[in-house]
Amino acid sequence: MKKVVVPCSGIGKAFGAVSREATHLLTEGRHSNDYRTICLPLLMTEDTEAKQVIHDSEVYTIDGCPAKCASTLVKHVGGKPVMEIMVPKVLAVNKDHKPDTVLDIGDGGRLLCQDIMKIVLESGGKEQ
């Protein structure tokens, strides 16, 4: 089954930028054959092709705040994420990996992205 990573990409906070960069680590690096992403806004418009991808895939969501936009939108189109990652919860485990700003997540943010990538790669199917 295909694996799809859906970040919130929140534009107001550094955690949103972390969700986006962590996703690109998985989908554009050496794991790109196994993971892909889709544009989250397509789920808002209920794009037929995007909905089909969600239904046919193992979906991982990465959210930056409690609104859980990525997870909510995946469920809105009938998807069932196998893993729902909350960036602040990952940071709580690795407190030194604090991101700087939405413009530049900094070294801490990049380490946090690595943490998230490892969670996706190492432990599937359970909520974080």
Next chain:
Amino acid sequence: MSFKPKVGIVSCSGEDCPGGSVSRAATLAVLHRLRPADTVTICLPLFLAGSGAEREFARHFPTITVDGCGKMCAAKGTAKYSSEPAVKINIGDYIGHACTEDDGKTMVSEDTHVVEQVANDIASHIDRLRSEWR
């Protein structure tokens, strides 16, 4: 002195499309550098997943949507869940095929020419919308 509203900038930030990275970078340039005092941003998915404050803002104040491709998700989402945007920008109008399959998704950075061009256009629209506000 008359009231001048802040303008809401709604970026699609499409993750699977270089145009989405341009829309995000241009929006951030406006918010943080070009017009920080005149703008607010709204996370697009919050129109659906949020508490309702985002919908209320866009019902009463002007918004500019910045989309990475011709699917215009930000414009459609804003209109569907709140109100018709005052301005709809499509990055595809600047760079042509914004979402081709083989393009790198993150290669566009904030210092590219097109990001600057889009950001300047957004800033011009902001100035116009605020000056025309009654």
